[in-house]
Amino acid sequence: DVVMTQSPLSLPVTPGQPASISCRSSHRLVHTDGNTYLDWFQQRPGQSPRRLIYNVSKWESGVPDRFSGSGSGTDFTLKISRVEADDVGVYYCMQGTIWPFTFGQGTKLEIK
Amino acid sequence: EVQLVESGGGLVQPGGSLRLSCATSGFTFRTYWMTWVRQAPGKGLEWVANTNADGSRADYVDSVKGRFTISRDNAENSLYLQMNSLRAEDTAVYYCVRYTRLSGADWGQGTLVTVSS
Numbered sequence: 001d002v003v004m005t006q007s008p009l010s011l012p013v014t015p016g017q018p019a020s021i022s023c024r025s026s027h028r029l030v031h032t033d034g035n036t037y038l039d040w041f042q043q044r045p046g047q048s049p050r051r052l053i054y055n056v057s058k059w060e061s062g063v064p065d066r067f068s069g070s071g072s073g074t075d076f077t078l079k080i081s082r083v084e085a086d087d088v089g090v091y092y093c094m095q096g097t098i099w100p101f102t103f104g105q106g107t108k109l110e111i112k
Numbered sequence: 113e114v115q116l117v118e119s120g121g122g123l124v125q126p127g128g129s130l131r132l133s134c135a136t137s138g139f140t141f142r143t144y145w146m147t148w149v150r151q152a153p154g155k156g157l158e159w160v161a162n163t164n165a166d167g168s169r170a171d172y173v174d175s176v177k178g179r180f181t182i183s184r185d186n187a188e189n190s191l192y193l194q195m196n197s198l199r200a201e202d203t204a205v206y207y208c209v210r211y212t213r214l215s216g217a218d219w220g221q222g223t224l225v226t227v228s229s
Contacts, residue, residue, distance in 0.1 A: 001174075037213050041157075048207060048219040049157065055214060092157055096213050100173045103157040 002027045002095050006104035014112045019080040021107045023093035028073050030097070037096035040069055040078045043106075044089040053078065085111055114138040114218040116208045121223030128198050132223060134191040134208030139218075142166070142186040147211045148193050150204035151222070160206070161193065176202075198227045 003026040013019045029036045040053040051060050053069035056076060066081045080087060088111055093104040120132040132148070147162040161172045161182040170182050181194040191208055205222040 035213070039217070041217075048221055050219070051217040054217070058214075060216070094157070096211070099171055101159045103159070106156045 001100055002029075002098050002102050004093055004095055004102050004104035006091075006093060006107050009105060009107055011107055011109045012112045013080075013083040013109060015085060016082050019083050019087075019109060021078045021091055021093075021109075023071075023076045023078070023104050025074045025076075025095055027098060029095050030073070035097075036072065038069075038071065038076050039094045039096060040067075041092045041094060041103075042087075042089055043092065047089075049092065080109075083109070083111070114210065114216075116210065116218060116220035118206065118208050118220045118223035121206065121225045123226045123228065124198055125229050126199060126227055128227070129194070129196045130198065130225060132193040132195065132206055132208075132225070134220060136189045136191065136208075136210070139210065141184075141189040144210050144212070146182075146184060146191045147209040148182060148191075149207045149209050149219075150202075151207070152201075152204045155204075158204075162211070163191075195225070198225075200227050203227045 005024045007022045036056050038056045041049040042052050043049040052063045052067050057069045068079050070077050090106040090108050092106050115137045117135045124130050143165055145164050148160040150158050150160050163170045163182045167184045179197045183192045203226050205224050207222045208220040210218045
């Protein structure tokens with residue numbers, strides 16, 4: 001199975017400051033159709049996960065542009081340009097290229 | 113608005129069985145692949161199983177193969193997960209998910225399955 005490794009696992013951030021989460025996959029995630037199926041999900045406390053980013057860098061509807069995704073091959077990054085209190089939760093990367101689809105361990109973002 | 117409502121969770125003894133259901137609305141159910149994802153208490157997310165639009169194909173993560181069966185009723189807009197030979201490590205919140213790679217990903221609120229004697 002494809003192993004997704006996130007870092008850091010804990011991320012304390014001061015409001016208004018940027019934040020960055022790294023995700024590394026054990027296999028290249030380029031599908032035979034040419035797309036790279038790398039998603040980012042946010043799970044707020046007590047809520048179901050919500051997809052923020054798909055296809056490495058595309059925003060889901062309603063996601064603020066403070067969030068951005070980048071990367072290629074095996075290395076990907078989620079960036080938050082200015083963290084807000086509402087961003088508290090756990091962030092997961094997920095690969096949807098190779099079955100079984102797999103998630104990273106999660107990065108817990110907290111406000112300092 | 114897409115709605116996914118899971119039911120059927122509860123407490124079951126090791127070795128027992130449980131059937132989860134997911135009632136859907138707000139989209140054309142029969143045209144989408146559907147998925148079950150689980151989350152053990154305080155842990156991360158694990159893709160469990162998915163099925164194609166007409167239910168003719170099912171894929172499972174290795175840890176549940178031979179024990180879980182995903183199915184669907186397109187006339188009832190419902191997704192199911194039959195779970196047999198349950199183990200303590202199957203304890204989790206089970207989410208029904210309409211996942212597409214490029215056209216949206218919607219999650220239900222989840223239903224808790226606890227396997228314990």
